[in-house]
Amino acid sequence: MTTTTMSMLETHPAEINVDRGKLAVAIDALIACAETCTSCADACLSEKSVADLTKCIRANMDCADVCEATARVLSRHTGYDANISRALLAACVTVCGSCGDECGSHAAMHEHCRVCAEACRNCEQACRDLLAAIG
Amino acid sequence: MTTTTMSMLETHPAEINVDRGKLAVAIDALIACAETCTSCADACLSEKSVADLTKCIRANMDCADVCEATARVLSRHTGYDANISRALLAACVTVCGSCGDECGSHAAMHEHCRVCAEACRNCEQACRDLLAAIG
């Protein structure tokens, strides 16, 4: 899959006051993480051991909701309010870290949790990088 | 309209480590603010002076996305991770303050912006109250 995130940033008519490469990487990581978490919640619900996975399912759902909203706000880059972006990216770092830890703890048992933990770690890093770039 | 937020909190099978009244008020304020902002963005798009309202439209859309995600996360109160709730409520205080200021500045001209500014102020306060209750 190829997203059009970078093409859209390049054809945007207004100035964007942030590194476009890091912004594109963060947006793509956020939407990939959201999709993976929604899918992992469903896979966990299908496991026989679902009763042991309720914390993981909630973490997945929280992570999906926060990442999706943040991807949307970051995609409105022209109207760029650095305070809102910073607050949301901080929330993403927290929720991706938390979901990555939870999924990571079942990675040996459930392959979907291993894939999901990686998507969370990747997204957490991309959000940290963009936060550093915003300053 | 009567939401079932409080009934759902009262019938929840698990313990909830936060004041249920303040939680219900915050969730209801968040979903009302999200709906009002989505509607205000559309009303602004219908004004002849739309070219002067683009900042307001973006603020409306950001506010709707952040409030909706926060309402969802707060509704998963059992899995309560105080750090995630705090980060999201802080983002809501920022985005509702920003959108309330922007809509407030057109309140004399556009009645829909006056109604929306009130919904944002109301939501900002409910988020501050819940933040204080979480500690």
Place this chain on the structure above:
Amino acid sequence: MTTTTMSMLETHPAEINVDRGKLAVAIDALIACAETCTSCADACLSEKSVADLTKCIRANMDCADVCEATARVLSRHTGYDANISRALLAACVTVCGSCGDECGSHAAMHEHCRVCAEACRNCEQACRDLLAAIG
């Protein structure tokens, strides 16, 4: 809780080609149903019998997603494309009916499912009424 849905419809600058009362009732029912379903999914996850409730949890999550998206689209009433509204309202009738049946089947055991089944039935009816009004 009082939503501002009707106030926003009344202060909208453009013409709206549908009964405003039925539109407001449908939007409010959709956002109340979405919130109730998100909350019911979490309550089900907290039940000891969670392994017997996975179908209900999935129905809750699907219903929340579809109702939320439909409330947003209906709130952009000026740009009114009757085909899109019809397709979404039909999806809502299906998903609310399905979730209402599933929650209804546990209503005697779980009070949150009883409340949620009611919210689904109420939303299903509001969507049918709006569909009939659109023609």
Place this chain on the structure above:
Amino acid sequence: MTTTTMSMLETHPAEINVDRGKLAVAIDALIACAETCTSCADACLSEKSVADLTKCIRANMDCADVCEATARVLSRHTGYDANISRALLAACVTVCGSCGDECGSHAAMHEHCRVCAEACRNCEQACRDLLAAIG
């Protein structure tokens, strides 16, 4: 960008009653289309001719909301209710067709609309293919 959609489908513990390849293609097209539409709405808001683009902005926002909700529901593939999937895919075909037409009509003038029209057409086709596979 590489999504994990196919990896997640391959590691899902339950049976999936639909062609996994077509499902993955549709989910990826839906999330790419949603992101592109959110971005195109913002780019249109930045154009000097914004007053001529309000129909396009609304189509973009509707398309983003419907595609995002549909991607979520399709990702809960185990709980597969063919009626809900069909109703949502039909809504996607309608809204992607409508948004693709609108963006396509400005493609010569605005490069972001050209990119977005392509994402909509691609998503419309992926939804039609999955609809045909579900039967």
